[in-house]
Amino acid sequence: GCGGDPRDLLVGPMLTDSAITGVIQMTNPVPNLTFSADGRVFGSTGCNRFVGSYDLTGEGLRFGQLAGTRMACNVAQSATEAAMTTVLQAITRFDVTDDGQVLFFAGETQVLTTRAGR
Numbered sequence: 001g002c003g004g005d006p007r008d009l010l011v012g013p014m015l016t017d018s019a020i021t022g023v024i025q026m027t028n029p030v031p032n033l034t035f036s037a038d039g040r041v042f043g044s045t046g047c048n049r050f051v052g053s054y055d056l057t058g059e060g061l062r063f064g065q066l067a068g069t070r071m072a073c074n075v076a077q078s079a080t081e082a083a084m085t086t087v088l089q090a091i092t093r094f095d096v097t098d099d100g101q102v103l104f105f106a107g108e109t110q111v112l113t114t115r116a117g118r
Contacts, residue, residue, distance in 0.1 A: 007056055009096050010035040014114035016084070031084050033114070041066075046080035047073035059093050061104070087111045 016031040033043035035054065041063065042051040052066035066088065073081060090106035097103065104112040 006059055007035075007037060010056070010061075010094070010102065011037050012116065014102060014116060016112060016114055031080060033088075045084040047071060047077035048081060050085075059095065061091055061094050063088050063091060 013034040014032060016033075029044050029046065031044055031046040033041055035041050039053050039055070040051065041054045042049070044050070045068065048069040048071050050066045050068035053064035055062045055064065066085070068085075087104070087106070090111060091104045092107060093105050095103045095105070100116060102114045103110050104114070
């Protein structure tokens, strides 16, 4: 995009939409992530909580190592968690739609859709 700090497009809470492309089944809690202005990210994989860092260069995005809790999850939550963890580590860039959704990509493949969780 033109003008402004791309970080401003990410900072704040986001809920994942209906799917991590082709993989996620919605669970309770809904997988979510929150970006802070200081380069930290935290959230839930649908069962466990996680925290880590991210590096932003323009619309390029990379997550650092993520640390998480180790609670027992049901089968759906475990599948969601595995998909979410894999997707987060694969993300290379993001885009924002006209209606405010934030789309995350691994290369040219869209792998995650979020909406504001405020």
